[in-house]
Amino acid sequence: MEPSADQIVAAARALTRFGLGALIWLDDQFRVTNVLGTPPVPLSHGVPIGESLTVLFGLEESIAEHAAKNRPFNIHNIGLIESDGSATSRYELTVIADTTTSGYFLMITVLQSANGFISELEHEQKRSRLMERDIAERTLEVQRINAQLEEFTYVISHDLNAPLRAIRLLNEDVRQSLARLDPKTLDKAKLNKTIDAIGTQTRRMSNMLVGLLEYARVGRTRDLVEPIDLRNSVREVVASFKRATPIQISIRGQWPTLETPRAPFELVIRNLVDNAIKHHDRPQNGQIRITAQPCAPASTHLYIDVSDDGPGIAPEWHEAIFEAFRRVDDRQHPDSSGLGLALIRKAARSLGGDVTVHSEAPAARGTTFTVRWPLKFTDTIN
Amino acid sequence: MIRKKVVLLGEIGVGKTSLIRRFVLDRFETSYKGTIGFNIYTSSVLGIGHDGKTNLELLIWDTDGDEAARLLQRTPVVQGTSGVLIVADLSRPRTIQTMLSLARACDMHIPGRHIHLLLNKADLVGDSAPPPAELADVVHPVLVTSAKTGEKVRDAFRDVADAILRRGL
Numbered sequence: 061m062e063p064s065a066d067q068i069v070a071a072a073r074a075l076t077r078f079g080l081g082a083l084i085w086l087d088d089q090f091r092v093t094n095v096l097g098t099p100p101v102p103l104s105h106g107v108p109i110g111e112s113l114t115v116l117f118g119l120e121e122s123i124a125e126h127a128a129k130n131r132p133f134n135i136h137n138i139g140l141i142e143s144d145g146s147a148t149s150r151y152e153l154t155v156i157a158d159t160t161t162s163g164y165f166l167m168i169t170v171l172q173s174a175n176g177f178i179s180e181l182e183h184e185q186k187r188s189r190l191m192e193r194d195i196a197e198r199t200l201e202v203q204r205i206n207a208q209l210e211e212f213t214y215v216i217s218h219d220l221n222a223p224l225r226a227i228r229l230l231n232e233d234v235r236q237s238l239a240r241l242d243p244k245t246l247d248k249a250k251l252n253k254t255i256d257a258i259g260t261q262t263r264r265m266s267n268m269l270v271g272l273l274e275y276a277r278v279g280r281t282r283d284l285v286e287p288i289d290l291r292n293s294v295r296e297v298v299a300s301f302k303r304a305t306p307i308q309i310s311i312r313g314q315w316p317t318l319e320t321p322r323a324p325f326e327l328v329i330r331n332l333v334d335n336a337i338k339h340h341d342r343p344q345n346g347q348i349r350i351t352a353q354p355c356a357p358a359s360t361h362l363y364i365d366v367s368d369d370g371p372g373i374a375p376e377w378h379e380a381i382f383e384a385f386r387r388v389d390d391r392q393h394p395d396s397s398g399l400g401l402a403l404i405r406k407a408a409r410s411l412g413g414d415v416t417v418h419s420e421a422p423a424a425r426g427t428t429f430t431v432r433w434p435l436k437f438t439d440t441i442n
Numbered sequence: 443m444i445r446k447k448v449v450l451l452g453e454i455g456v457g458k459t460s461l462i463r464r465f466v467l468d469r470f471e472t473s474y475k476g477t478i479g480f481n482i483y484t485s486s487v488l489g490i491g492h493d494g495k496t497n498l499e500l501l502i503w504d505t506d507g508d509e510a511a512r513l514l515q516r517t518p519v520v521q522g523t524s525g526v527l528i529v530a531d532l533s534r535p536r537t538i539q540t541m542l543s544l545a546r547a548c549d550m551h552i553p554g555r556h557i558h559l560l561l562n563k564a565d566l567v568g569d570s571a572p573p574p575a576e577l578a579d580v581v582h583p584v585l586v587t588s589a590k591t592g593e594k595v596r597d598a599f600r601d602v603a604d605a606i607l608r609r610g611l
Contacts, residue, residue, distance in 0.1 A: 114501050115482050118447050118522015135518045137479025145467045150479065183476045183506065187454050194534055412575060436578040 072096055081151070084109070084166040085158065090120050099168055100140055100148050109166065115140070115153065116166075127157035127164060137171065211384075216272070223265040230258045268385065271399035275384060278324070278407045288322055290362075291315035294350055297329045305337045306344050307368075313352035316362065318435060324407040325433065328415065329366070331400045332429050336368040346370065355435065361413060362435055367428040372421025381417065408433065443486065445499045446606050447522050448599075451544050452529035453537045454507040457562040460589035461529065462504050465599045470590050477506045480519070487603040498603045514544075514551045524611040525556040525602045532586070533566040538574050545582060556605045557582045560598055564588040 063071070072083055073096060082097030090110065092103045103112050110117040115138050126133040133155040140148045150171040155164050233254050237247075291311060298309045333348060340346045346369060353363040373381065380386045382405045385398040405415045412434040419427040450458040459477050463469050466485040481504040488497045505519060514520055526548050530541035541559060548557055559580065565588040577584055583601065587594040605611075 114445075114484060115480075115518075117445060117501055119518060122518070122521040133518075135480070139479065139481040141466075141481050141483045143484075145463065145469065147481065180476070180478060183454075183478050187476055190454055193536070197536070434575075436575070 081167065081169040084168070086155075086164040086166060088162040088164075090116075090123075090164070093163065097168075100151060116155075123155045123164065127155070130157070132156045220265065220268060223261040223268070226261045227258055227265075230254055230261065234258075268399070271403065272384075275399055275403050275406060278327075278403060278410060285319050285321055287317055287319050288325070289315070289317045290320075290325070290352070293322065293326060294329055297326055297333065298350070300330070301333055301337060305346075307337055307340055307346035307348055309333065309348045309350070311350050314354055315352045316355065316435075318362070318433075320433070321411065324411060327407055328404040328431055328433075329364075331404045332366040332415075332431070335400055335429075336366060336370065336427070340368060340370040342370070360435055362433045364431040364433060365428050366431070367426065369426050372419040372425050372427050373417060374419075374421050378417050378419070382415070404431075443497050443499045444607075445501060446524040446603070446611070447501045447503065448525040448527060448602055448606075449503040449505065449519055449523050450527045450529060451505055451548075452507060453531070453534075453540045456507070456529045456531040456534070456537050457589045458507065458529050459504050461527075461560065461562060461587065461595055461598070462502050464589045464592055464595045466502070468592075470592075477504055480505055485599075487600055490600060490604040491607040496607055498607060500599065500603060502599075514547050520548075520552050523552065523555055524606045525558070526552070527558045527560055527598065527602060529560045529562050532561045532563050532574075535574070538576055542576060542580070545580070554611070556602060556609060556611055558598060558602050558605075559584045561586045562589060564593055565590045 075081070075097075082095060082099040084092060084096075084099060084103065085094040086109055087093050090108050092105050092107055092109055092112075094105075095103055099113065101112050103109070108120075110120065115135065116123075119133070123133045135153045138151045138153060140151075142148065152169045152171055154167045154169070156167075157163075158165050234251065237251055237254070294311050294315070298311065301309065329350070333350070336348045337343070340348075348366065348368045351365045351367070353365065355362055382401050384402040386402075387398040401415070408415050408431060414432045416430050416432075417427065418430065421427070450462060452458050454476060455474070459475075459481070460470060462483050463471070466483050483502040483504065485500050485502065486497060487500055490496055490498060503519065503523075520526075528541045528544045528548070530537040532538075538561070545557055545559065548555065559577075559582050561574070561584065564586045583605075585594050585598050585601070587598055589595060
């Protein structure tokens, strides 16, 4: 037997009286026509529901669509935040078509605490999984940084010690020479040479320290990303070397204008040109070519070759030259820091690029350093 | 007063609730309490629009960050929305990927809405952090914010409100 209308109303009153929510009748324009129970916000008759119960603001069309398909429109687990930041109870809202009119029923149910507890547990589980994932990623990053720090410590303690040792020995030579000092037999030339060597080692150590600081800084500061005409930028770098060397330096290829950090780009080009000049054994007839390779449409990087016709680099040195303080020939440039190529590789890699070398020495002369430079950057964001 | 609905999307823990509470209540709480379901906040934005004199009431939907991409298929979240703020955590690069995939989903499912991307927790990474390379191609405005310090939070909501008004959304 179907319940009577009175029984249904009595049941509805009982449910809403015990704080389980509210029943609201809406007309076809979503205006409130009747209210049973205690809604979360005061409702006025004749006022569209979305104006008072803001969770339903803008949802009228969707509610009507659901009703037309004979489906309930449901929003689960809603909290309304008061002006002081406190939250009301949590609700579930269900809207269905009123088959006796062309309006709607809105049922608001107060969610019981057990539902809320289960929802919180599920949320915490998901959050824990995300945190575990984040921790794993950060652990890898910390391991990478620790490896860099270990390398740095080794370099400082081992390689910086070399010039200090040399200075100590040279100093001892000078002391002994002065102890045996006899104006008749004093070898002034030898003494001067020793003192010059002390100066060289001191300069070397100073260059190493400056280079180390720059090496540590590369990749850790954020340079401004700006539109740069790369050909002009390379031209300016080359111009700074013109008076220092008779070597002919040419710029070739198609150079784009890129939004890129200027300082690291010019650092890479400058150090490569400097390196090519420094190690060229025939500067009077020497050539250095800086060439931008054409970019394919889907390219993500620009490839730049810095080629010289110098003596070349033997294969066993092709990776070693990029290590900090490694120098192919100590005698040629004794006060060099040995950090130039390590610096440019670090700079390029910190920005998503790289630097590699190709040379067929001793079978053939010449060396080509290839710079792989990202085509896209973004500046910050403000 | 004109009333408009905006929604905040993004992974769990990126700071959606903190951003809203900083904007609405000018408060920041260090203890974490995850959002379950949806919370609805109301706040006024004054003096915006072409004439700089229009006031807008924002209904701000704070979401739970659960399976964020699926939220867009849950009608109540996105229906009637004029603007979306998608939030990522600058100290967790993976959340930026989620932000971008949410932006693409918004463009597909709710085209024409105004979208703002917020890179939150700027206080944790500082000025020396390199900018996220993934944002090079985005067409939506991006702001770096900090709910903790309040940096750019007000600007974010005002910019969204202003854009909604100007575009007539």
